[in-house]
Amino acid sequence: xxxxxxxxxxxxxxxxxxxxxxxxxxxxxxxxxxxxxxxxxxxxxxxxxxxxxxxxxxxxxxxxxxxxxxxxxxxxxxxxxxxxxxxxxxxxxxxxxxxxxxxxxxxxxxxxxxxxxxxxxxxxxxxxxxxxxxxxxxxxxxxxxxxxxxxxxxxxxxxxxxxxxxxxxxxxxxxxxxxxxxxxxxxxxxxxxxxxxxxxxxxxxxxxxxxxxxxxxxxxxxxxxxx
Amino acid sequence: xxxxxxxxxxxxxxxxxxxxxxxxxxxxxxxxxxxxxxxxxxxxxxxxxxxxxxxxxxxxxxxxxxxxxxxxxxxxxxxxxxxxxxxxxxxxxxxxxxxxxxx
Numbered sequence: 484x485x486x487x488x489x490x491x492x493x494x495x496x497x498x499x500x501x502x503x504x505x506x507x508x509x510x511x512x513x514x515x516x517x518x519x520x521x522x523x524x525x526x527x528x529x530x531x532x533x534x535x536x537x538x539x540x541x542x543x544x545x546x547x548x549x550x551x552x553x554x555x556x557x558x559x560x561x562x563x564x565x566x567x568x569x570x571x572x573x574x575x576x577x578x579x580x581x582x583x584x585x586x587x588x589x590x591x592x593x594x595x596x597x598x599x600x601x602x603x604x605x606x607x608x609x610x611x612x613x614x615x616x617x618x619x620x621x622x623x624x625x626x627x628x629x630x631x632x633x634x635x636x637x638x639x640x641x642x643x644x645x646x647x648x649x650x651x652x653x654x655x656x657x658x659x660x661x662x663x664x665x666x667x668x669x670x671x672x673x674x675x676x677x678x679x680x681x682x683x684x685x686x687x688x689x690x691x692x693x694x695x696x697x698x699x700x701x702x703x704x705x706x707x708x709x710x
Numbered sequence: 711x712x713x714x715x716x717x718x719x720x721x722x723x724x725x726x727x728x729x730x731x732x733x734x735x736x737x738x739x740x741x742x743x744x745x746x747x748x749x750x751x752x753x754x755x756x757x758x759x760x761x762x763x764x765x766x767x768x769x770x771x772x773x774x775x776x777x778x779x780x781x782x783x784x785x786x787x788x789x790x791x792x793x794x795x796x797x798x799x800x801x802x803x804x805x806x807x808x809x810x811x812x813x
Contacts, residue, residue: 498783507781516788527795535802539809547742562742569735577728580774584719694774698767705763709742710756 515688519695522657526699529653530706533646542633544643546708549631552618565708568611569700572658575604576697583690586683591672594686598669601693605662612655616648624648647707654703657696664689719776727773734762734769 498505506513537543547561554564582597623630626648629639668689677683741755772778777785 505781506784506787508784513784516784520788520791523792524795527799531799531802534799535806535809538803538806539813541810541813562739566735566739570732573728573731573735576770576774577724580719580724581721584721584724587719691775694770697774698770701763701766701770705738705759709738709759 509684511688512684512691515691519691522695523699526650526653526702529646529650530702533650533706536642536646540640540642542635542637544629544631544639545634546710549619549624550615550708552615554614562708564611564615565704568608568615569704571604571608571611572697572700575601575608576694578604579690579693583683583687586677586686589678589683591675591678594672594677594683595669598665598672598686602662602665602669605658605665605693609655609658609662612651612658616651619644619647650703650707654696654699657699661689661693661696665693723773727769730769731766734766738762 508516550565551559551561552564553560578597578600582594582601585593585597619625624644624647626645627641629641629644631639631643633639668685671677671685672683677685738759741750741758745755747755777788
């Protein structure tokens with residue numbers, strides 16, 4: 484990468500003796516990767532608690548019975564709404580890569596266009612999640628209260644709702660932060676900040692964060708809604 | 711700017727990865743909704759879900775996050791800790807079965 488200059492100090496030619504780039508990435512990008520790694524540890528801890536509590540329970544609510552609501556339609560449609568949410572998030576991940584790709588070409592208007600769609604996808608996902616939360620809350624589900632019965636007919640334990648709202652809430656907060664940062668970066672793009680800087684690497688860094696949010700959702704989707 | 715990236719970030723490639731992710735999710739839906747559990751037991755379904763989830767994770771990290779095209783040092787720095795964490799998750803799931811038998 485020539486976008487960040489490294490002083491050519493090395494004389495030994497060995498990888499870790501300085502003067503070259505062992506990771507081949509700028510400081511900011513590398514730190515974004517390590518931040519995401521630590522964030523992955525946090526999400527792993529939450530999913531770890533979920534797995535441990537669920538598999539040590541005698542019975543557990545059936546996801547298909549709990550998550551079966553769809554807006555404006557009455558009836559039992561398991562997985563349909565969460566399917567829509569998954570599609571929205573994957574789609575916004577695609578528009579984010581397209582923004583990064585346009586950034587590599589320095590095409591400012593294209594970056595703004597794809598960032599706009601990415602922000603729209605993020606807001607749509609948050610709207611869906613708000614609807615799902617209020618729908619479940621309407622049914623009496625919240626932290627500390629679980630109206631859903633277990634698969635074997637016994638009263639459901641509050642672990643189920645506690646974990647659901649904590650994990651999807653933590654993920655939703657990540658999406659919210661992502662949308663806010665995306666909006667800031669888009670305004671910076673429109674103001675021509677990255678043209679003056681000569682690199683659109685900021686788009687790439689926030690892109691990494693956005694894909695990570697999508698990645699976490701892939702796991703939440705599997706462990707909460709499918710299994 | 712960085713001309714070395716131009717090969718790995720082509721627009722057709724991005725859409726191909728999108729269709730792969732879409733297809734994997736569609737397969738998960740078919741298994742969840744269309745295949746009765748009498749035909750495919752829940753533990754087998756769960757194993758397939760987890761395998762497909764890891765496959766999706768690979769496509770997102772490798773192509774969208776571009777990790778496949780980074781230097782090997784960066785790839786290992788991210789991948790090895792993740793593998794260890796997956797080991798911890800597997801260990802604790804095994805442990806939770808022991809808690810289950812204690813109840």
